[in-house]
């Protein structure tokens with residue numbers, strides 16, 4: 001192996017182990033299937049909505065509405081589906097960004113079990129079902145008052161589809 005190749009391998013290994021070291025500081029992800037409504041939403045509502053909800057949106061971030069939460073705040077998307085260790089939300093609740101940036105910014109830090117549930121939820125794809133949020137955050141431009149009035153589209157016919165067999169042969173030659 002050439003020396004340059006050897007060196008870059010060494011560098012890659014060092015980078016990989018640095019990421020592993022950071023990940024090792026995190027409480028392990030829960031191993032069971034995690035459900036957003038049962039496992040995740042209660043943590044967000046009891047510990048995060050106070051500052052990231054209807055009344056306050058610290059760092060322009062709110063956790064009580066799917067669209068707003070996934071879009072994120074000042075630092076962009078706080079959740080990377082499938083990669084909890086790289087997700088800002090996990091780094092912040094685990095205090096990896098420093099103690100003054102540990103979330104929640106008030107009260108007891110989250111316990112290892114709660115962080116494990118958040119991690120597992122993200123690693124399992126961060127599935128946030130539609131229609132489970134208690135608030136509906138409407139983008140101002142999406143609001144009906146900003147749309148030109150128009151006729152509603154006619155309902156689609158629900159009658160049985162006609163099944164007229166094609167007389168054309170399916171061969172193309």
Ligand code: HEC
Nearest residue numbers: 047048051058059073074075076078088089103104105106
């Ligand atoms: C007491 C208020 C408070 C509570 C409760 C709180 N936060 Fe925060 N959060 C803040 C403040 C203030 C900032 C901005 C920090 C800064 O940039 O200095 C912030 C920033 C963040 C950010 C970074 C957003 C960005 O893009 O910059 C994330 C992620 C976050 N909070 C997640 C959470 C989570 C998850 C919870 C609940 C477990 C939570 N926070 C609870 C006050 C709070």
